[in-house]
Amino acid sequence: MxxxxxxxxxxxxxxxxxxxxxxxxxxxxxxxxxxxxxxxxxxxxxxxxxxxxxxxxxxxxxxxxxxxxxAVPGVPLSRLNPVPAAAAAAAVAALRELHSAVPGFVHGDIRLPNILFVEGGRDAGGSDGWLGGAPKAGSHCVIVDLGMARLGAAEEDVQAEQGLLERLLGV
Structure with a gap:
């Protein structure tokens, strides 16, 4: 690719x-x-x-x-149409935590294909899929493709990136 x-x-x-x-x-x-x-x-x-x-x-x-x-076993948010509310919330939380982990970190290419939804373990019924219901415990998002990332960005750039993701997800 x-x-x-x-x-x-x-x-x-x-x-x-x-x-x-x-x-x-x-x-x-x-x-x-x-x-x-x-x-x-x-x-x-x-x-x-x-x-x-x-x-x-x-x-x-x-x-x-x-x-x-x-290799992360996740589904890009761009393949989930519409993006379920729980996956959107997990994406926003992941980006916020990423920004908090390294002050001044900006991904630089926040798009739905660069965020993977990773489902938690099997539910009690043995189902592998969550699209028909709620995500399982342990489900989260992983942010990929750091090729355009920047360190030492201004706080307004960090906030702008968070706002961009929220707009993309309709949150």
Missing amino acids: EGYSGLVVEGTYGGQPAIIKLYGPDDEGLDVCQQEVAAYGALAAVQGRLVPRMLGSGHARAGVWFVALE
Whole structure:
């Protein structure tokens, strides 16, 4: 799949299922890769919960750089039409918590495809799907694609990003 400034593929990294983002071989690709690695570094405390866990990063070859991320078993909010109220609330809460985790952090590309709804474990009836009812306990949202993230943003930028998500979700 073609991303904003690189190629995104499914694969494995260290034997674990991964999403691998390939950048370059130009300077812009390297800059975006470094920006994404810096964002994941700043968000180390919330990796695996609010953002995917970064499995590794580095130089592949021929000027191509990579970031390997844990594959998250979620559904992009863009595929849920309409977005259920509980999923929308989980998305807003996840972004607020992400902003609180690192003051001045801005995702920079808040869109429904960049927010995954991850369902909790099976309910008592053994059902795997929640779309016909309420989400199960433990359901939450994970925010992906930090390639345009910024650190040290002004508070008004943080608030604007929160407002953008609320408008996208109709909250």
